[in-house]
Amino acid sequence: MSYDRDNIFAKILRGEIPNDTVYEDDEVLAFRDISPQAPVHVLVIPKGEYVSLDDFTRDAPAEVVGRFFEKVSAIARQLGVDGDGYRAIANIGQNGGQLVPHFHVHICAGRPLGRMIARE
Numbered sequence: 001m002s003y004d005r006d007n008i009f010a011k012i013l014r015g016e017i018p019n020d021t022v023y024e025d026d027e028v029l030a031f032r033d034i035s036p037q038a039p040v041h042v043l044v045i046p047k048g049e050y051v052s053l054d055d056f057t058r059d060a061p062a063e064v065v066g067r068f069f070e071k072v073s074a075i076a077r078q079l080g081v082d083g084d085g086y087r088a089i090a091n092i093g094q095n096g097g098q099l100v101p102h103f104h105v106h107i108c109a110g111r112p113l114g115r116m117i118a119r120e
């Protein structure tokens with residue numbers, strides 16, 4: 001699947017849409033989800049153009065992939081949710097429920113999150 005430069009997270013990365021940033025460096029942006037599903041709901045995205053986890057791990061250099069996931073857990077620690085725990089989710093494609101075609105990891109925390117997968 002080719003990368004759509006008009007997706008909402010690409011617009012956020014270009015500064016065309018505001019966001020509530022919690023962490024940023026030259027490779028990664030983390031910001032609060034506009035429709036939080038938990039008291040803490042942050043999205044962590046690479047600045048590179050990757051549609052999904054699949055593209056990211058296949059096409060990005062291994063060091064970039066490794067640093068990204070180190071930063072996901074570091075951001076969780078920065079948010080103060082590592083003690084009580086949290087859920088890190090990457091939705092991939094149609095059956096995964098991915099709505100925005102720019103790879104992202106959700107950090108959800110702040111209450112017991114219940115079952116891993118809703119029975120819908």
Ligand code: 5GP
Pocket residue numbers: 008017019020031032033034035036043090091097098099100101
């Ligand atoms: P997905 O279903 O693709 O894994 O998750 C996409 C997430 O992006 C959803 O949780 C949704 O609430 C969030 N989202 C969609 N549009 C925006 C936006 O413009 N700003 C922010 N901060 N989050 C957004």
